[in-house]
Amino acid sequence: MILFKLKIIQFFNELEDIYRERHDWGYYNTFTENDYFDDKITERMMLSDYYETIFEDVDLENVDTEEYWYGNNELVSVKQVWDVTEEELLVLHKYGIINYKKGKNNGRV
Numbered sequence: 001m002i003l004f005k006l007k008i009i010q011f012f013n014e015l016e017d018i019y020r021e022r023h024d025w026g027y028y029n030t031f032t033e034n035d036y037f038d039d040k041i042t043e044r045m046m047l048s049d050y051y052e053t054i055f056e057d058v059d060l061e062n063v064d065t066e067e068y069w070y071g072n073n074e075l076v077s078v079k080q081v082w083d084v085t086e087e088e089l090l091v092l093h094k095y096g097i098i099n100y101k102k103g104k105n106n107g108r109v
Contacts, residue, residue: 001029002036003084003092004046009075023079025098026050028105033083043078044068050106051076 004026012018026049031041043066048055051070059068067077086102093100 001027001084001086001089002031002033002041002081003027003089003098004078005080006047006050007077007079011073011075024050025092026106027084027089027098027100029086029103030105033081036081046078046081047076 006024006026008022008024010020010022012020026046028041028046035041044055047068047070053070055068055070059070061067061069061075065077067075070076089098089100092098
């Protein structure tokens with residue numbers, strides 16, 4: 001199982017560069033950290049699954065950081081990926097950080 005941390009920058013006003021940065025979390029029970037390092041699961045795939053949309057090359061803002069535009073005002077990226085146990089996911093679920101359901105992926109709250 002892996003847990004991943006998303007960075008979301010939401011822009012409110014293009015002219016004045018007003019934005020808010022926040023983080024969110026997701027998980028997969030079908031992949032490991034090694035799978036991520038071996039490119040069996042990519043950051044683009046994680047973002048596409050998390051947002052239930054398909055991110056394409058045209059959405060890519062920065063190749064080095066793999067930041068993608070989601071809609072007109074959010075820049076999203078995966079910041080960290082690591083192995084996690086089911087017990088750890090249950091603790092995160094208990095505190096409202098993720099929405100863990102056994103046998104399911106994603107974890108959006």
